[in-house]
Amino acid sequence: MTALLSVKNLQRHFSVEGNKEWLSGKKVLRAVDGVTLSVERGKTLGIVGESGCGKSTMAKLVLGLIPATAGTVEFDGKPVTANRNQAWRAARRHMQMVYQDPLSALDRRLTALAQVTEPLNIHDKHGETHPTLAAQSMMRAVGLTDNLFQRYPHELSGGQRQRVVLARALVLKPSLLVCDEPISALDVSVQAQVINLLTDLRQQMNLTMLFISHDLRVVRHICDEVAVMYLGRIIEQGSAKNVLSHPAHPYTRALISAVSTPGAKHATLNAGRIILKGEPPNPVDVPTGCSFHPRCALATAHCKTNAPVTTRIGEAHTVSCHLHTMIHHGSGS
Ligand SMILES: Nc1ncnc2c1ncn2[C@@H]1O[C@H](COP(=O)(O)OP(=O)(O)OP(=O)(O)O)[C@@H](O)[C@H]1O
């Protein structure tokens, strides 16, 4: 199988003001700091991690919405850059994004139908089907009834708005859909409906998805693969089954343990709840060695000074943690 999306050593650094009390001038914030991943056609990769670990920055880099500091993004074998040239526009219609907040993603002055028709008028003027008819058909496919077509965003519920956003993203029949926390702004009762809808559409349209979420239950439900991010890096990656059932990194274990419910399918995870200490460190001042060491209950002196390398621990499972490097490569004893 060939990868539809391939990201190599991707980095995005921001220049930010230092803390003026004791530091002046610009400091470097490493929002994304060397990410390598790929997504095969028709598969869904989940990206999980705490707030500020670089998930949205990754999404923007993948779509060429912001330039990378270093590294490459390839979509369907062609490089994606942030230069708004013809190649970018051509690729862009095949890569769509669904944002967290449907209200801010929609134009308040346009009706639901006009929002969904707009991308066709821009990118697909000479399509086989009339833009309005194609838009109506996609709106019905996402579960919007005809009586909602002429409503403005403020006249729709949160769930209905997110369906309009989805219809707008899917009406051009993209091959890649990047979802950045697509359900976190929705009511709990509506979340499941939108997730089920995404699951169905993914199959019907053979969509490849990058699915960003901090809800591991949703990730378990919808994703084939999972990448766990910490301070701009991927610290564990593999099939959703492997990573969520047999998490190897202490950080992944802590994330899973925080959401485990008694009697859950993956009951092994409930044994010994791990409490994650404190907030993630400031990405302007990334800790030395393994960046997770200040919060890790298992950290040794070695972890404080040496960065771990990515180690394969199973057929579809890699981890960056000294505990596993020692087990898999031998610790010299
Ligand atoms: N334009 C910018 N200028 C400076 N720093 C930025 C910029 N955009 C993002 N950052 C910083 O980069 C880091 C990663 O941000 P990002 O939005 O990617 O996180 P996230 O994982 O999506 O978080 P959340 O779960 O809260 O959405 C954060 O520390 C953020 O403050």
Ligand SMILES: [Mg+2]
């Ligand atoms: Mg975000």
